[in-house]
Amino acid sequence: MSEITPLRRTIREGSGLKRVGGLWGEVLAEFLGTFVLICFGDGVVATAVAALPGSGRAATDTTIFMASGDWLLITWGWALAVALGVYVAGGVSGAHINPAVTLAFAVRRKFPWNKVIPYVVAQVVGAFAAAALLYVVYFNAIDAFNAASKTQRDQAGGLATFSIFATFPAPYFKGNLTIPLVDQIVGTAFLVIFIVAIIDMRNMAVKANLGPLMIGFAVAAIGMSFGANAGYAINPARDFGPRVFAWLAGWGDVAMPGTITGVPGAFSWYFWVPIIGPLIGGVIGVLLYDWFIGDILHARRALAEQESVAAGGGAHVAQPAPEPGPAEEEDY
DSSP, rough: OOOOOOOHHTSTTTTTHHHTTTTTHHHHHHHHHHHHHHHHHHHHHHHIIIHHTTTTTTSSSTSSSSSSHHHHHHHHHHHHHHHHHHHHHHHHHHHOOOOOOOOOOHHHHHOOOGHHHHHHHHHHHHHHHHHHHHHHHHHHHHHHHHHHOOOOOOOOGGHHTTTOOOOOGGGGGGGHHHHHHHHHHHHHHHHHHHHHHHOOOOTTTOOTTTTHHHHHHHHHHHHHOOOOTOOOOOOOHHHHHHHHHHHIIIIGGTTOOOOOSSSOBBBBBOHHHHHHHHHHHHHHHHHHHHIIIIIHHHHHHHHHHHHHHHHTTTSSOOOOOOOOOOOHOOOO
16 A cells, blocks of 8 residues: 555655645644644643533533533643644654744754744644634534623624634733733743653653643643633644634624623723733744753753763864754754
C-alpha cells in the first residue's frame, strides 16, 4: 500500500514535493494541530455549557458550573485537547499550536523568524475553522440554552454560550483589565516554562514519546490553579480565531471587541488581553527558564566536555558545547 495519498502522488516529483516537505507542510501541520486543539478544547466547553443542560443530563436546562466537577471537566478536556493536538502535528512542525510558543521559540530557541508569521496565521485559521465546525455540531444546543435562559447571543446573557468559543474576565474585576492581563502573562509564562522543561533533553526530559501528554497535564494544572480569573486562554490563536467566528455568528460586541454593558462586572474591549498577555508571558517564560535552568545546564555540559578533553591528555582543544538544536527543544 502506498504511503502517500493520491493528492500527494500528483506532486511527488519536482518542486511540489519540496514545497509540501518544507514550510508549507509545517503550516498544514500547525493548522491541523490547532484545529484538533480547538475542536476538543472548545468542544468540552460546549458540552459543559450547552449540551449537558439541554440534553437533560444536568439538574436543569440552564445548570452550568454548579460544582467544581464542571471546572475539572473543562480543565481535563483541555489537557487532552492539547496532548492530542501535539501528537497530531509534532512530527512535522513541532506542534507549537500557539503563537506565544512560536514567538518564545523564535526569541530563544533558534526557531527561524521567517516562519513566525506563517505559523501564527495557520494557528489562527485552524482555530477559526474548528470553531465553525463546533458551531455546526452544537448550534441546536446553543440556541436551546439561550432560549431557556431567555437571552440572545448579542445580549449580556449571551456571555454564557460565548464562553464556548473565547474567554472573558471574571465579574469581580469590575471591568478593570489590569489583573486579567497579568493573569494571562503569568499563566503563559508557566506554560512555556513547563514546555521547555519537558522537551529539554539536557534536563529530566520525558521518554517514550510522553512529552505531549505531560504538556497536556501542564495545561490542566494551569487551568486548575489560574483558570477562573480570565478563562486561561494562554494562547492568542485559541482565543482570537474562535472569537472572530463568534462575532460573525451573531454574538456581536460580546465577541468583538469583547464588551458587556449594563450588568455587574461589565467590561469593554477585552479582545486584546488574551492576545498581548500570552505573547508577553511566553517570552518571559522562556527567558526565566534559561536564566534559572537552561544556562546552568549548558554550563555544566560545557564543563563536562572540557574535563573530558583534559582527561584525554589535551589532544583536542575544547570547544564550547553547542546550543540544543531543534530536535532537542523545538520538536515535541
